[in-house]
Amino acid sequence: xxxxxxTIEELLAHVQVMEREAYECYLDLAxxxxxxxxxxxxxxxxxxxxxxxxxxxxxxxxxGDSDIPHIAPWDLKNFDDxxxxxxGAREVHYMMVPYHAxxxxxRAEEKAVAFFAGVVSSSNNQDVRKLAAEFEKEEQHHxxxxxxxxxxVVRPEDDWAEDPDPPVQPT
Amino acid sequence: xxxxxxxxxxxxRDYKSDVKPVWCPGCGDYSVLSSVTKALAELALxxxxxxxxxxxxCSSRIPAYLNTYGFHGVHGRATALATGLKLSRPDLTVLxxxxxxxxxxxxxxxxxxxxRRNVDMTYIVMDNRVYGMTKGQPSPTTEPDWDSxxxxxxxxxxxxxxxxxxxxxxxxxxxxxxxxxPNGTARVIAQAxxxxxxxxxxxxxxxxxxxxxxxxxxTKAHAAPVDATEDIGxxxxxxxxxxxxxxxxxxxxxxxxFALDDSIVAKGPADIETQFLV
Numbered sequence: 001x002x003x004x005x006x007t008i009e010e011l012l013a014h015v016q017v018m019e020r021e022a023y024e025c026y027l028d029l030a031x032x033x034x035x036x037x038x039x040x041x042x043x044x045x046x047x048x049x050x051x052x053x054x055x056x057x058x059x060x061x062x063x064g065d066s067d068i069p070h071i072a073p074w075d076l077k078n079f080d081d082x083x084x085x086x087x088g089a090r091e092v093h094y095m096m097v098p099y100h101a102x103x104x105x106x107r108a109e110e111k112a113v114a115f116f117a118g119v120v121s122s123s124n125n126q127d128v129r130k131l132a133a134e135f136e137k138e139e140q141h142h143x144x145x146x147x148x149x150x151x152x153v154v155r156p157e158d159d160w161a162e163d164p165d166p167p168v169q170p171t
Numbered sequence: 172x173x174x175x176x177x178x179x180x181x182x183x184r185d186y187k188s189d190v191k192p193v194w195c196p197g198c199g200d201y202s203v204l205s206s207v208t209k210a211l212a213e214l215a216l217x218x219x220x221x222x223x224x225x226x227x228x229c230s231s232r233i234p235a236y237l238n239t240y241g242f243h244g245v246h247g248r249a250t251a252l253a254t255g256l257k258l259s260r261p262d263l264t265v266l267x268x269x270x271x272x273x274x275x276x277x278x279x280x281x282x283x284x285x286x287r288r289n290v291d292m293t294y295i296v297m298d299n300r301v302y303g304m305t306k307g308q309p310s311p312t313t314e315p316d317w318d319s320x321x322x323x324x325x326x327x328x329x330x331x332x333x334x335x336x337x338x339x340x341x342x343x344x345x346x347x348x349x350x351x352x353p354n355g356t357a358r359v360i361a362q363a364x365x366x367x368x369x370x371x372x373x374x375x376x377x378x379x380x381x382x383x384x385x386x387x388x389x390t391k392a393h394a395a396p397v398d399a400t401e402d403i404g405x406x407x408x409x410x411x412x413x414x415x416x417x418x419x420x421x422x423x424x425x426x427x428x429f430a431l432d433d434s435i436v437a438k439g440p441a442d443i444e445t446q447f448l449v
Contacts, residue, residue, distance in 0.1 A: 024184050028205065032196040072213045074358035084354045091386075092196040093379075 003077055004122045011119065011128050013068040015059050015135060017076055018115070022108060023052035025086045029101075036094040044101045079118020082111055095161050098153045106146045112139040180215050183208040188238045197386075199350030199376030200230045203297050206350075206374075207233070207266070209357035214364060221264045224253040226273035229304045230297035230376065233268040247277030250285035250294060257292050258431050264364060265292040272302045275311040275331045286340030286369055288447075291428040293363045293370040296333065297350070299378035299385065307381035319381075333373045334421060335410050338403065343368030343424040345406070346399075347417065349392035350376040359420060368428040375416065388416070395419035 005011050030045035076084040088104045116136035123129050186208040194200050211221060221239035225231035227246035234241025240263070244252045249267045257265040274282055274296045285294065300317070302308040309322045311331035318325055337345045344366040348356040356374055363370035375392060377385035399420035400406050406422040431446050 020182065024182075024205075027184070028201065029196075031191050032194075032201065035191050035193055036196060072358070072361075073209055074354040076354070083352065085352060090197060090199070090202055090351055094196045096196075 003079060003118070004124065005077065005119050005128055005132075006123060006125050008125075008127055008131060009066060009068040010071075011131055012059065012063050012066065013071045014076060014115075016056070016063060016068070017071050017073055018112065019052055019056040019059055021073060021086055023049055023056055026052055029092060032092065033094075033096075038094060038096070041096055041098060041101050044098050048101075048105055078115060079122065080111075080114045082114070086111075093161055095163060097156050097160060099150065099156050102146055102150050102153065106143065106150070109139050109142045109146060113143065181212055181218075183212045186211050186218055186237055186239065188236055190235045192232070192236050194229060194232075195378075195380045197377075197379040198229070199299065199374070199378075200233070200297050202350040202353040203230070203268075203295065203356065203374050203376055204233055204236055206348075206353045206356035206360055207237070207268070207295070209354070210360035210364065211239070213357070213361050216264055216364075220262070221266065222253075222256055222260075223266045223268055224249050224256065225267065226269045226278060227304075228270040228273045228302070229378075230268060230270040230299075231273055247273055247279075248281060249273065250278060250281040253292050253294075254285060254288065254290050257290050258429075261291070261430060266364070267292060267294040269294075269296060270303075270310075271296060271298040271300060271312045271331075271333075272308075272310040275333060275336075279311065279331070283336065283340045286337050286342040286371065288429045289341055289343055289368045289426050291367050291369070291430075293344075293360065293372070295360065295372045295374060297374050297376035298333065299376050299382060300330075301378050301381050303378045303381050332410070332415075333371070334413070335407075337371040338406055338410065338422060341369075341424075341426065342371040342422075343426050343428070344370035344420070345422040346371070346420040347373045347375065349388065349416075349418050350374055351389045351392065352418070355418070362420065366423060368424065368426055375418075391416040392418055395421070399423045401425065 026045045026049035030042045030049060033042035033045060074084060078084055086108055088107045113136055116132045116139060119132035120129050120136060192201060218239045223234045223237055223239050223241045225234050225243050226249040231243060234243050242252060249269050253265050253267045298312055300310055300312045302310050307319055307321055309317060309326045314330060315327050316325040334345055334347060344363050346359045348359050359372055363372055375388055377388050379386060393416060395417045399422060401423055409421065
């Protein structure tokens with residue numbers, strides 16, 4: 001598989017799929033937390049989903065009537081060894097706290113930065129590099145915001161996952 | 172490998188129902204649900220043209236979480252139910268979802284014969300090597316030395332090897348994926364659906380509640396260094412050195428799928444039964 005992106009259309013198609021993946025992933029995680037009565041984290045994941053939805057709308061507006069290629073989620077290109085899946089999305093716990101959720105979001109943003117940086121450094125098309133650099137800058141800004149947010153939430157104690165009423169395990 | 176398909180008319184999330192999954196957060200089954208919806212979306216299959224059949228267990232709840240047709244059936248009998256459905260409604264895309272206990276213990280015999288019969292459907296087994304819903308009993312795929320309160324010291328029994336059984340019994344498409352790679356799993360599911368005959372996918376799907384050790388699977392699962400083979404002997408040879416964590420498509424066969432003979436007008440159950448002989 002080629003690891004360069006050489007057209008604006010291909011780059012926009014990638015961004016569209018990535019934003020949709022992030023949006024749907026955060027919605028799924030919010031639902032998981034709601035079902036398990038972890039409302040604080042559910043609210044946070046819902047907020048992250050809302051943010052991703054705004055990004056998705058922005059990208060879709062930017063795509064407009066352009067004829068962009070269809071890309072299946074499994075055909076997304078990546079420029080590091082982290083694969084095509086959203087970072088850390090399966091590493092959740094019913095007793096997780098906002099700090100964990102923000103750390104997960106931070107990893108997702110870092111992955112996005114790595115993607116755009118990879119496009120900037122590998123594409124031969126100047127327009128693609130310019131647009132990718134714009135997206136990279138935006139993702140960097142998200143990282144700053146999440147780091148700021150992380151500074152405002154309580155760091156979990158070491159025993160955060162200790163459940164006084166754990167799943168019944170016969171002895 | 173790309174799966175050729177028209178751009179999706181629906182997004183993956185459009186295939187989900189309003190029923191929220193009750194699995195434990197972190198459970199691999201969430202990823203498999205996501206993979207199934209992504210595959211259906213990429214194949215642009217209308218929800219009303221798809222039926223998902225399951226047995227009993229955590230992973231067998233999937234039909235409720237989809238807005239396709241679904242049937243949450245009897246323990247271990249999902250492949251039998253699905254066979255009946257596919258033969259009477261060949262126009263439907265039929266998926267079977269379930270776990271290792273449902274598919275290989277209670278439904279073990281049905282599994283063998285579903286592979287032999289080779290009806291055109293796709294069986295996705297979420298293998299977590301434990302009975303999660305009933306709180307942690309060893310299943311047919313559990314390691315013999317897995318020590319737990321319910322099996323002190325382990326069962327000492329040789330684990331069932333689903334891929335070996337599927338290959339020996341005649342499945343026409345055999346793969347293993349890891350739930351921690353939902354997009355890779357979605358790709359394989361899409362290919363399995365498109366391939367004629369009985370397709371079998373073992374998805375390593377960690378149970379983080381009763382097998383927290385399975386969180387380490389993300390470091391154990393590894394892609395096969397070779398592409399799928401159409402040679403059954405070569406596939407068997409590869410399984411001889413398989414460590415249970417190799418992912419990818421193992422085997423793609425070309426057996427003609429089983430279908431009912433439309434020219435026979437059934438006058439009663441006996442006439443129908445004759446067509447099911449293999």
